[in-house]
Amino acid sequence: xxxxxxxxxxxxxxxxxxxxxxxxxxxxxxxxxxxxxxxxxxxxxxxxxxxxxxxxxxxxxxxxxxxxxxxxxxxxxxxxxxxxxxxxxxxxxxxxxxxxxxxxxxxxxxxxxxxxxxxxxxxxxxxxxxxxxxxxxxxxxxxxxxxxxxxxxxxxxxxxxxxxxxxxxxxxxxxxxxxxxxxxxxxxxxxxxxxxxxxxxxxxxxxxxxxxxxxxxxxxxxxxxxxxxxxxxxxxxxxxxxxxxxxxxxxxxxxxxxxxxxxxxxxxxxxxxxxxxxxxxxxxxxxxxxxxxxxxxxxxxxxxxxxxxxxxxxxxxxxxxxxxxxxxxxxxxxxxxxxxxxxxxxxxxxxxxxxxxxxxxxxxxxxxxxxxxxxxxxxxxxxxxxxxxxxxxxxxxxxxxxxxxxxxxxxxxxxxxxxxxxxxxxxxxxxxxxxxxxxxxxxxxxxxxxxxxxxxxxxxxxxxxxxxxxxxxxxxxxxxxxxxxxxxxxxxxxxxxxxxxxxxxxxxxxxxxxxxxxxxxxxxxxxxxxxxxxxxxxxxxxxxxxxxxxxxxxxxxxxxxxxxxxxxxxxxxxxxxxxxxxxxxxxxxxxxxxxxxxxxxxxxxxxxxxxxxxxxxxxxxxxxxxxxxxxxxxxxxxxxxxxxxxxxxxxxxxxxxxxxxxxxxxxxxxxxxxxxxxxxxxxxxxxxxxxxxxxxxxxxxxxxxxxxxxxxxxxxxxxxxxxxxxxxxxxxxxxxxxxxxxxxxxxxxxxxxxxxxxxxxxxxxxxxxxxxxxxxxxxxxxxxxxxxxxxxxxxxxxxxxxxxxxxxxxxxxxxxxxxxxxxxxxxxxxxxxxxxxxxxxxxxxxxxxxxxxxxxxxxxxxxxxxxxxxxxxxxxxxxxxxxxxxxxxxxxxxxxx
Numbered sequence: 001x002x003x004x005x006x007x008x009x010x011x012x013x014x015x016x017x018x019x020x021x022x023x024x025x026x027x028x029x030x031x032x033x034x035x036x037x038x039x040x041x042x043x044x045x046x047x048x049x050x051x052x053x054x055x056x057x058x059x060x061x062x063x064x065x066x067x068x069x070x071x072x073x074x075x076x077x078x079x080x081x082x083x084x085x086x087x088x089x090x091x092x093x094x095x096x097x098x099x100x101x102x103x104x105x106x107x108x109x110x111x112x113x114x115x116x117x118x119x120x121x122x123x124x125x126x127x128x129x130x131x132x133x134x135x136x137x138x139x140x141x142x143x144x145x146x147x148x149x150x151x152x153x154x155x156x157x158x159x160x161x162x163x164x165x166x167x168x169x170x171x172x173x174x175x176x177x178x179x180x181x182x183x184x185x186x187x188x189x190x191x192x193x194x195x196x197x198x199x200x201x202x203x204x205x206x207x208x209x210x211x212x213x214x215x216x217x218x219x220x221x222x223x224x225x226x227x228x229x230x231x232x233x234x235x236x237x238x239x240x241x242x243x244x245x246x247x248x249x250x251x252x253x254x255x256x257x258x259x260x261x262x263x264x265x266x267x268x269x270x271x272x273x274x275x276x277x278x279x280x281x282x283x284x285x286x287x288x289x290x291x292x293x294x295x296x297x298x299x300x301x302x303x304x305x306x307x308x309x310x311x312x313x314x315x316x317x318x319x320x321x322x323x324x325x326x327x328x329x330x331x332x333x334x335x336x337x338x339x340x341x342x343x344x345x346x347x348x349x350x351x352x353x354x355x356x357x358x359x360x361x362x363x364x365x366x367x368x369x370x371x372x373x374x375x376x377x378x379x380x381x382x383x384x385x386x387x388x389x390x391x392x393x394x395x396x397x398x399x400x401x402x403x404x405x406x407x408x409x410x411x412x413x414x415x416x417x418x419x420x421x422x423x424x425x426x427x428x429x430x431x432x433x434x435x436x437x438x439x440x441x442x443x444x445x446x447x448x449x450x451x452x453x454x455x456x457x458x459x460x461x462x463x464x465x466x467x468x469x470x471x472x473x474x475x476x477x478x479x480x481x482x483x484x485x486x487x488x489x490x491x492x493x494x495x496x497x498x499x500x501x502x503x504x505x506x507x508x509x510x511x512x513x514x515x516x517x518x519x520x521x522x523x524x525x526x527x528x529x530x531x532x533x534x535x536x537x538x539x540x541x542x543x544x545x546x547x548x549x550x551x552x553x554x555x556x557x558x559x560x561x562x563x564x565x566x567x568x569x570x571x572x573x574x575x576x577x578x579x580x581x582x583x584x585x586x587x588x589x590x591x592x593x594x595x596x597x598x599x600x601x602x603x604x605x606x607x608x609x610x611x612x613x614x615x616x617x618x619x620x621x622x623x624x625x626x627x628x629x630x631x632x633x634x635x636x637x638x639x640x641x642x643x644x645x646x647x648x649x650x651x652x653x654x655x656x657x658x659x660x661x662x663x664x665x666x667x668x669x670x671x672x673x674x675x676x677x678x679x680x681x682x683x684x685x686x687x688x689x690x691x692x693x694x695x696x697x698x699x700x701x702x703x704x705x706x707x708x709x710x711x712x713x714x715x716x717x718x719x720x721x722x723x724x725x726x727x728x729x730x731x732x733x734x735x736x737x738x739x740x741x742x743x744x745x746x747x748x749x750x751x752x753x754x755x756x757x758x759x760x761x762x763x764x765x766x767x768x769x770x771x772x773x774x775x776x777x778x779x780x781x782x783x784x785x786x787x788x789x790x791x792x793x794x795x796x797x798x799x800x801x802x803x804x805x806x807x808x809x810x811x812x813x814x815x816x817x818x819x820x821x822x823x824x825x826x827x828x829x830x831x832x833x834x835x836x837x838x839x840x841x842x843x844x845x846x847x848x849x850x851x852x853x854x855x856x857x858x859x860x861x862x863x864x865x866x867x868x869x870x871x872x873x874x875x876x877x878x879x880x881x882x883x884x885x886x887x888x889x890x891x892x893x894x895x896x897x
Contacts, residue, residue, distance in 0.1 A: 138575035206434035214401025263515030271501030272421030448483030511565030678731035
């Protein structure tokens, strides 16, 4: 009975249903070997020999496979159908051969299937092959390159840039994209321009909007109306003339559906539509694949198997009718550079099943499957048929011209089920227009654009009172007296920060990395704290900027877009069998090792001087008063310099320690710049930025007072309390914060009651003379820290002492006992820090927000616990208890029995 090995127990469980008792199916739990993180794991001096080590967690899995081979002397390697999967199969064969579990007479074969369905698995088993050597060599080349870059470049960063954590062949290039985009944004100078539109009506009383395109007989360019005065003249020019329809042009057009998903486009669309990160997207897709719901999720391919196309067309006809099925199937050509790494597109394995019919429990899986199913069906549906209409409106003298555009959907086609998301804001040309006929008058509507005028006014920087007669102006807009013509102020916008979707798209365009690497690369630069994500946008941290500028100055070649893309092309040649991977490594190492050696000899001060000069335009922009931007704004004498610390780069005064001025490298006025708030009792009160966030401080450190009083700005749930952000901070608020901890008074039993702000919010504390530890009571409102009186404080402390509740290390009290689990053990509802939850053994499942603890039934609890266990997948489990003995594993279900 052959031993079949796959990566995960979930995949093992699924394919075991199709193979039955004739096979023993085991899981390798991912990669079984890796390069140990020490010097010499890749040896350039000995033809790039690589030393592999079986990970501690993998030893038992390899041992289980070896044990199975003692009685079943045939091995079938059925890992994923890509480079990583091929590598895992190769590692398994090598490891098992080394421990003599694979003998000379042991048949070893490789099978791959693009979808975990009975037909795909059965066909794969009938067509075994050898391990693909070029694909393995491409993996070895990538792994060696990543090791050589990371293991040799990271120590240089540690020594030269304290706080820098690592560099990587692809991650550093990805980081460069984000940092350079941020520098573009900072250097951007907005330009003012105005747009004018009119609200018009047909003779039949139907309203429509038109925008000004001709003024003074000349076609308008974007910046031709550049201030409020010119905008008022333009509004006057329109309102003083009679307008008529000069032309109406209706053009039929079609919109074709987008191609089916490959890895990168799936990540982009999941980010656009759900704000789902690349890592979360791939995790959900992996589980869908292992459950047999979709085809393999790491692919550069967009083609679809002929039988899948037929099934897709049948499903469309069945659901939407034959009108939605094109006369012939749509053909999409592969983008993959070589056949070895090209797979079918990402699609459902059963086109008839939508998300609802699968009854998926996990929200991410349900949303992602729905997206894949709709995109797949849409890609084989009829095009949408539209009619685009352009209406030209002009004055009799030709001095003024306006244009109205819109479209009508004549047949929705694929739009019935799916429309691709957009990274940028769509224009207004999709509006539907009423019936408009050439030669008829275009009168001003009686309705008003007042609401849009008022909305624009909310964003106005200043109010203009001297607007032209017959007009209103609010600084950001000009409205005609009849309310039908509106001019609005706009400014050019800087390029937007990357989202994970747009970053993946950019990396794909540049040829950097591969679909299988995008999620891990974007995750790594966030884990390293080089980049943070806010409102789905990627923003570089100071340490990320410093690392990028360092690499651009000392290792520019290796963070070059063209160099990285060319290296990817060469790796593709290796996987196609057209290039020797050791030649590729030798060529790379020759120049890279020289650059490492040269940089290692530099002193930190030399490195910082180079970075200081390179960052000068961003670090020291011109000041409004014309003073030297490098003179310290605090002491007025020292010069500002780039410095580094454990937490990243910053700008500091050269007169340290006499002057302690610092600010972030984002520039003056950025969050984190220290600011003098005023003088209190002859002490300077400062707003500063520290490792754990902004704080206020009384005075500066001196030999006599090394730790002057300071207080953090109050937060709740990670956000500043309203009115207490750095921008809101003033002298009065700072002095108030610096009164903490506040002595409320002497407790009747002895000891002082104090009020203060802590990690988890405001609290009071008191320690009686006979108590070993203080008693703490959390306060509900921040303001209570300053206002709570003795009577209330003593009362709260007495309640806490009478009902100490759950202390550290003590057991939680159940809110509701639900009964016994079918596998043994009590189930109950508890109150936790993050809300109520159901607990059984070591499984905790948080209650949905709409479910009260008192309403939880035993059946509902079992459902929630089952969902939580399913989410854990192949994670390491606790030592076996009674339920664990009954739980079946992939191996157990496949043994003879």
